[in-house]
Amino acid sequence: MKKTGKLFSFITFLFALFFLYGISFAIDAKTDTIKLGVAGAHSGDLASYGIPTIHAAKLVIDKINAKGGILGKKVELLVEDDVCKPEVAGNTATKLISDGASVVVGHICSGATKAALGFYKEAGVIAMSPSATNPDLTLSGNYPNFFRTIAHDAVQAQLQVQFAIENLNVKKVAVLHDKGDYGKGAAVLAKKYFIQKGVEVVLFEGVTPGAVDYSAIVTKVRHKNPDLVVWGGYHPEASKIVTLMRKKRIKTFFMGADGIKDNSFIKVTGKYAEGVYATGPRDVSKNSLNILAKKEHQKAYGSDPGTFFYAGYAATLALLNGIEKAGSTNYDAIVKALRTEYVETPLGKIRFDKNGDATGIGFSVYKVENNVFLEQKIKK
Amino acid sequence: MDFDFLTYLFFGGLTRGSIYALIALGYTMVYGIVELINFAHGEIYMIGAFTGLIISSVLTMLGLPILAIVVLSALTAIIYSCAYGYTMEKIAYKPLRDSNAPRLSALISAIGMSLFLQNYVLLAQTSDFLPFPNFIPDFEFWEPYAHILTSPELVILITTVIVMICLTILIKFTKIGKAMRATSQDKVMAVLMGVNINRVISITFIVGSATAAIGGILIACHIGQINFYMGFTAGIKAFVAAVLGGIGSIPGAVLGSFVLGLTESFFAGYFSSDYEDVFAFLFLVLILIFRPSGILGRAETKKV
Numbered sequence A: 001m002k003k004t005g006k007l008f009s010f011i012t013f014l015f016a017l018f019f020l021y022g023i024s025f026a027i028d029a030k031t032d033t034i035k036l037g038v039a040g041a042h043s044g045d046l047a048s049y050g051i052p053t054i055h056a057a058k059l060v061i062d063k064i065n066a067k068g069g070i071l072g073k074k075v076e077l078l079v080e081d082d083v084c085k086p087e088v089a090g091n092t093a094t095k096l097i098s099d100g101a102s103v104v105v106g107h108i109c110s111g112a113t114k115a116a117l118g119f120y121k122e123a124g125v126i127a128m129s130p131s132a133t134n135p136d137l138t139l140s141g142n143y144p145n146f147f148r149t150i151a152h153d154a155v156q157a158q159l160q161v162q163f164a165i166e167n168l169n170v171k172k173v174a175v176l177h178d179k180g181d182y183g184k185g186a187a188v189l190a191k192k193y194f195i196q197k198g199v200e201v202v203l204f205e206g207v208t209p210g211a212v213d214y215s216a217i218v219t220k221v222r223h224k225n226p227d228l229v230v231w232g233g234y235h236p237e238a239s240k241i242v243t244l245m246r247k248k249r250i251k252t253f254f255m256g257a258d259g260i261k262d263n264s265f266i267k268v269t270g271k272y273a274e275g276v277y278a279t280g281p282r283d284v285s286k287n288s289l290n291i292l293a294k295k296e297h298q299k300a301y302g303s304d305p306g307t308f309f310y311a312g313y314a315a316t317l318a319l320l321n322g323i324e325k326a327g328s329t330n331y332d333a334i335v336k337a338l339r340t341e342y343v344e345t346p347l348g349k350i351r352f353d354k355n356g357d358a359t360g361i362g363f364s365v366y367k368v369e370n371n372v373f374l375e376q377k378i379k380k
Numbered sequence B: 001m002d003f004d005f006l007t008y009l010f011f012g013g014l015t016r017g018s019i020y021a022l023i024a025l026g027y028t029m030v031y032g033i034v035e036l037i038n039f040a041h042g043e044i045y046m047i048g049a050f051t052g053l054i055i056s057s058v059l060t061m062l063g064l065p066i067l068a069i070v071v072l073s074a075l076t077a078i079i080y081s082c083a084y085g086y087t088m089e090k091i092a093y094k095p096l097r098d099s100n101a102p103r104l105s106a107l108i109s110a111i112g113m114s115l116f117l118q119n120y121v122l123l124a125q126t127s128d129f130l131p132f133p134n135f136i137p138d139f140e141f142w143e144p145y146a147h148i149l150t151s152p153e154l155v156i157l158i159t160t161v162i163v164m165i166c167l168t169i170l171i172k173f174t175k176i177g178k179a180m181r182a183t184s185q186d187k188v189m190a191v192l193m194g195v196n197i198n199r200v201i202s203i204t205f206i207v208g209s210a211t212a213a214i215g216g217i218l219i220a221c222h223i224g225q226i227n228f229y230m231g232f233t234a235g236i237k238a239f240v241a242a243v244l245g246g247i248g249s250i251p252g253a254v255l256g257s258f259v260l261g262l263t264e265s266f267f268a269g270y271f272s273s274d275y276e277d278v279f280a281f282l283f284l285v286l287i288l289i290f291r292p293s294g295i296l297g298r299a300e301t302k303k304v
Helices: A002-030 A047-066 A086-098 A110-123 A153-166 A181-196 A215-224 A235-247 A263-273 A288-301 A309-326 A331-340 B002-034 B041-062 B066-098 B103-124 B151-173 B175-185 B187-192 B197-223 B230-245 B250-270 B273-290
Strands: A033-040 A074-081 A103-105 A126-129 A146-148 A172-177 A200-206 A228-232 A253-256 A277-281 A343-345 A348-350 A363-369 A372-376
Touching: A033 A047, A033 A086, A033 A309, A047 A074, A047 A103, A047 A288, A047 A309, A074 A086, A086 A110, A103 A309, A110 A126, A110 A146, A110 A181, A126 A309, A126 A331, A146 A309, A153 A181, A153 A228, A153 A253, A153 A277, A153 A363, A172 A181, A172 A215, A181 A200, A181 A228, A200 A215, A200 B273, A215 A235, A215 B002, A215 B250, A215 B273, A228 A235, A235 A253, A235 A263, A263 A372, A277 A372, A288 A309, A309 A331, A309 A343, B002 B041, B002 B151, B002 B175, B002 B197, B002 B230, B002 B250, B041 B066, B041 B103, B041 B197, B041 B230, B066 B103, B066 B197, B103 B230, B151 B175, B151 B197, B151 B250, B175 B187, B175 B197, B187 B197, B230 B250, B230 B273, B250 B273
Parallel strands: A033 A074, A033 A103, A103 A126, A126 A146, A172 A200, A172 A228, A228 A253, A253 A277
Antiparallel strands: A277 A363, A343 A348, A363 A372
16 A cells, blocks of 8 residues: 555656646747757767757857847747757657747758658748758759758769869769768769769669678779779768778779768878868858858857858858848748848858759869868869 | 689678677677677677777877787777676676576667667767777788788788687687586586586676677777777677577687678679678578578577
């Protein structure tokens, strides 16, 4: 009897706890703020891509709130982690929607973004990714609520092909990918443009991410003897493949996209990273807003900003500017404002086309030289 | 040209097989003695690699010569991993064994331990990929063959064979090995014969963890990077290799690993690496249909 009594009181206590939790939520929802969500990989392998976006959003919001907010309301930041996994991203989106976010900066990875967009669309929430580059996200027309402050992979793939032909003078290429949304998408495009330009694609294959050893695929690369290996995917596997290629004395050029254009790639790959090419967002470090954003980051976090920081900064600015120009958090009004109003960002003056892609944003090719990515010029 | 390709694929498969084998040996040994699939074995391997990295970074800062760094960090990693293996057995498996819990409970306990250790390293260390220093320099005498088999791969291959021989000797010809075999055959009878089975099982776990730590360091040298999740995929593959060879059998684990590694390598080479895993597991199913207890496994008749 005593035991049941104890159990009963414990359950009551639990109920009381949840009840309190519920009330605090209700009060939260009533406060009058404009809520901006930030979603992406904030932990896990790819956290180095997601965390800079949180920093960017925080810096922009703090600055705007210090000036009194927008439309007379303060802006509130909601941060949710999707670990870059499509199966988690749905929950992340639902959480942000139920917390009352009207706009979201995110997500980071293309797969996760795709998984989350359906939820946002239904709830009338606008999402703007600083990094998801899968072309279908905008070009398919399925997600009118989606915008991005980065050029999509088709643009990137065309640049890769142009650079490979003009600068590296390649005749035969091998295209490898990680079978994921982002990696395979980029690889398929690269293959398509290479074939269009008359370059022979001697190998097109996917590898399993996280495998202990890639010697079979490296052997195949040696066998087919291409002039260049193009990698569609993220940096951990790229690093393993390049390392193994170089250790096996294969000196073929290696080129990736923005999935490897991150300093973690150089840090992990070490000396084997030298000479690797990667495409990434164009260097805009001369832009005055860019310089300012960098200074703000250094002051607040004591270090230089990471990948996608400026794209995240631009996305936050564009979304908040859209809300201000729209005069409300009404979905249609914001979408209209985003498509018509130009906004000054660290990436330059941008606006969005009818698909949701930003105009005036481009890519450059970089090469690793002495442990840094150096921007390359395309030979004409 | 084509013969060259075949040779490359063969050595690629051999390397991959020896990587699996280094981990599979620990799996199979623990299974052979305790009849427990220690799913946390992959995590011990990961902890070995992490310890090696941490100690070597500290020693490099102190400015020790390279040989001393390699030996000291490998030794520390082995000791550290053994301590983890020993403690793990005492916390997660011994209480279950003492209370005669069904085998399934021990398995769940093992999976729990694996998740716990993974997340512990994730939180205590980092989620990033970390560069692992190359302990094994490029041997000069090996340079003409380096394009077929890199120096770390050569070391892995040789170590696998040495570890296999040592374990076989340990189990077949030493006193503790005899006690291990007795424990494996009949625990109750072994106790009656004066074998301290708790001690024997502890030693089994310690030896298993030591092989995992050696594997962790060598494989990290080969790949050049580590992170908290590395033990999971490697562990699963090694487990499959151990089952393929006949779980519980030491030469079986090595044979199974080589078969799995070579299959994957040849399939990826001649067909497509997209379907490498699909094919590898299909092959596993086929072998198990014809030899249900693995290539070298003994078919056990259960006394009812």
